[in-house]
Amino acid sequence: MESPSEKDLLQGARAFDMETLAYIYDSYSPAIFRYAARMLDSTQLGEDCVSETFSRFLSALRQGKGPEDFLRAYLFRTAHNWITDYYRSKPHIIQTLEGDLTDKDHVPLPQDVERKLQGRAVMNALAQLTSDQRQVIALRFLEGWEIDEVARAMEKPPGAIKALQHRALARLRQLMQGEEEHADDE
Amino acid sequence: MQTMNDLPEEMDACLESQLEVIRGLTYERQPAVAEAARARFLKEAEKARQAYHQSTDSINVQTNPIAKWWSGLGVGLFPSLARAALAFGVALAVVIGGAAGVVFASQSSLPGDAMYPVKLWSDELRINLTADPAEQLDLEIQIAAERLQEMQQTQLLQNDRNQSQPSEEKTIPAAEQAYSGIYKHLDEALLLAQQLYADDPETLAQITTQIEQQLQLLEDMNPSAIIRELQELRKDLREQQKELKKAETEPTAENTSVPLATAAPATVESVEAEVTTEEDVSESEDNKDKDKDKDKETGKDKEKQNNNNSNNNSSNNSNNNSNNNSSNNSSNNSSNSSNDNKGGKKK
Numbered sequence: 352m353e354s355p356s357e358k359d360l361l362q363g364a365r366a367f368d369m370e371t372l373a374y375i376y377d378s379y380s381p382a383i384f385r386y387a388a389r390m391l392d393s394t395q396l397g398e399d400c401v402s403e404t405f406s407r408f409l410s411a412l413r414q415g416k417g418p419e420d421f422l423r424a425y426l427f428r429t430a431h432n433w434i435t436d437y438y439r440s441k442p443h444i445i446q447t448l449e450g451d452l453t454d455k456d457h458v459p460l461p462q463d464v465e466r467k468l469q470g471r472a473v474m475n476a477l478a479q480l481t482s483d484q485r486q487v488i489a490l491r492f493l494e495g496w497e498i499d500e501v502a503r504a505m506e507k508p509p510g511a512i513k514a515l516q517h518r519a520l521a522r523l524r525q526l527m528q529g530e531e532e533h534a535d536d537e
Numbered sequence: 538m539q540t541m542n543d544l545p546e547e548m549d550a551c552l553e554s555q556l557e558v559i560r561g562l563t564y565e566r567q568p569a570v571a572e573a574a575r576a577r578f579l580k581e582a583e584k585a586r587q588a589y590h591q592s593t594d595s596i597n598v599q600t601n602p603i604a605k606w607w608s609g610l611g612v613g614l615f616p617s618l619a620r621a622a623l624a625f626g627v628a629l630a631v632v633i634g635g636a637a638g639v640v641f642a643s644q645s646s647l648p649g650d651a652m653y654p655v656k657l658w659s660d661e662l663r664i665n666l667t668a669d670p671a672e673q674l675d676l677e678i679q680i681a682a683e684r685l686q687e688m689q690q691t692q693l694l695q696n697d698r699n700q701s702q703p704s705e706e707k708t709i710p711a712a713e714q715a716y717s718g719i720y721k722h723l724d725e726a727l728l729l730a731q732q733l734y735a736d737d738p739e740t741l742a743q744i745t746t747q748i749e750q751q752l753q754l755l756e757d758m759n760p761s762a763i764i765r766e767l768q769e770l771r772k773d774l775r776e777q778q779k780e781l782k783k784a785e786t787e788p789t790a791e792n793t794s795v796p797l798a799t800a801a802p803a804t805v806e807s808v809e810a811e812v813t814t815e816e817d818v819s820e821s822e823d824n825k826d827k828d829k830d831k832d833k834e835t836g837k838d839k840e841k842q843n844n845n846n847s848n849n850n851s852s853n854n855s856n857n858n859s860n861n862n863s864s865n866n867s868s869n870n871s872s873n874s875s876n877d878n879k880g881g882k883k884k
Contacts, residue, residue, distance in 0.1 A: 367586035369579070376578050381566075388564035398570055405578050413585050470558045477559075483720065492556050510731075511724040518752060524552055 354378075357422040364412055376405060379423060382494070383430050390434050390489060392474060400437075404430040424504035427490065431504075435482045476526035484519035487512060648691045657718060664725075671778045674729040675771055678748075681722035682767040688716060689761065719755060723748055740777070744770070 355374075363371030380401050387404075388397030407429050411417035418425040477485055486505060490496045498516075502509040643652035643659065660680050667673045727748050734741035747770050754763045 367582065367589045369582060369586060372582045373579060376575060380571075380575070384566055384571075385564065389559060389562060394564050394566065397564055398566070398574055402574050402577065406581060409578075409581055409585050413588065470562050473555045473559050481720075483717075488556075493560055507721070507724070508728070510728045511721075514724055514727050518749060520552065522753075527552065527555060 358420045361418060361420065361422055365415075365417070367412070372409075375422065379426050380405065382423075383426060386427065386489065386494060387430055387434055389493060390485070391437060396437065400430050400433050403433050407433075421500075421503050424500055427494075427504045428506070431482075431486050438478075438482065472527065476523055479526055480519055480522060483515055484522065487515045488519050488523065491516060647687050670729055670733050671774070674726055674733060675774060677722045677726035677729060678767050678771050678774075681719045681726065682764050682771075684716075684718040684722065685764050685767075688719075720752070723752055723755075744774070 360371055360375055364375060383404055384397045384401050387400035388394050391397065391400070404426055408417065408426065477488065480488065483505065487501060490501045490504060491498070496504075498509050498512050502512045505512065507515075643655035646652035646656050660683075664673055664676050664680070667676055727745060730741060730744045730748070734744065747766070751763045751766055751770075754766070
């Protein structure tokens with residue numbers, strides 16, 4: 352079955368068609384969860400972000416706002432705003448990666464622990480990028496989006512996304528090299 | 538996962554493998570939690586739906602009051618056209634009827650003020666109304682520098698206010714607005730430079746590196762150094778344009794492109810002079826503010842400490858960063874800073 356276009360979905364959503372709203376939730380919430388959980392390194396915060404994103408989406412619809420098209424880009428933008436607010440209120444959240452490992456509710460598999468420790472350096476580096484840079488890296492290279500869609504999600508011209516991406520990668524490489532040297536010292 | 542066929546060249550194997558590690562991290566949703574969240578969403582959606590149907594009369598979907606009014610006037614045939622005309626008329630009336638005053642009044646506003654969005658909007662308009670790309674580039678850089686200055690001023694104000702009442706909730710998002718404005722304008726300046734100097738790769742590379750350096754500095758939070766650099770860049774660019782125009786009027790001149798580096802040293806001295814006076818002014822303002830707060834001796838000490846800390850931080854940053862060609866904003870170091878600047882230029 353062909354999936355309905357984002358435009359059609361939004362038309363249904365604006366008329367508060369429950370079936371459409373449920374469809375939107377089911378199609379987009381897993382990706383938003385994955386994105387937020389990665390960015391914040393926590394399943395709990397991932398869930399919080401999903402709830403808040405869709406709640407904001409509903410209240411935008413209620414006020415007659417919200418997008419005409421490009422629903423996915425809109426939802427990721429909303430999610431990212433929430434994540435940015437979270438980063439700002441707790442600036443060093445990513446540095447304490449062990450937090451999630453000692454989560455009482457879920458016992459991680461050993462290979463997960465190893466992978467998380469490997470990922471730690473990268474996550475630390477990501478945490479040191481600016482919010483915009485992080486968003487470009489996450490959408491382009493973790494979610495695999497094209498430049499154009501990233502540009503829509505971030506409400507910037509594609510050229511600016513390219514410039515941001517260039518700077519983000521350069522900075523990331525610089526940070527990772529710093530990390531390696533640091534490790535060698537120890 | 539989609540394949541990425543348009544990977545940029547700077548994406549090397551090492552970085553790619555690092556990102557692969559994050560991509561490999563899986564975060565399992567707990568089904569019960571996910572299901573509960575979905576139920577909450579649907580409940581909220583149902584509430585919204587009921588509210589929506591109550592407000593829209595449910596008989597006729599076209600209950601938009603403006604649409605009714607217009608159809609009563611017999612223009613229902615072209616509702617979008619009519620609405621556009623109405624919007625245009627209102628906009629025109631507003632523009633003529635005193636928006637100029639509002640815009641003027643907004644020019645001294647700071648992030649967090651009611652008039653601040655008007656200022657952002659009028660700056661946007663200024664850029665859009667400029668036809669010459671070179672002037673546009675100049676404006677973009679100028680406005681980015683203005684945003685930075687506003688940010689500094691807000692931070693100063695905030696330090697004062699923090700002693701009496703916590704106003705962070707309001708000013709921080711507003712400062713954030715100014716902050717993203719800087720990015721936006723510098724990004725746009727980059728794009729403009731790319732168009733403007735498309736057939737002069739050498740100059741383009743120089744401008745690009747300079748703007749990118751400022752963006753880098755911005756990440757290290759050293760506003761005064763960036764403002765200084767941006768003013769300097771503007772001067773260089775203006776010289777450049779002047780030379781270009783001269784060259785156009787004298788067609789005998791063979792080489793029309795003037796490398797930026799030759800124009801730069803001549804301007805360095807004068808810019809520095811300008812900068813020191815600016816710093817003096819802001820310092821004396823600082824003192825004024827402090828005099829006002831004489832009755833709050835303890836608070837003043839705290840603020841001093843804060844200022845010292847932030848100075849230390851910014852100087853550390855500039856030492857660590859290899860392509861940082863600036864200094865911190867204490868005037869004691871201004872002689873060092875001039876050396877740094879020249880060193881950076883030669884690269």
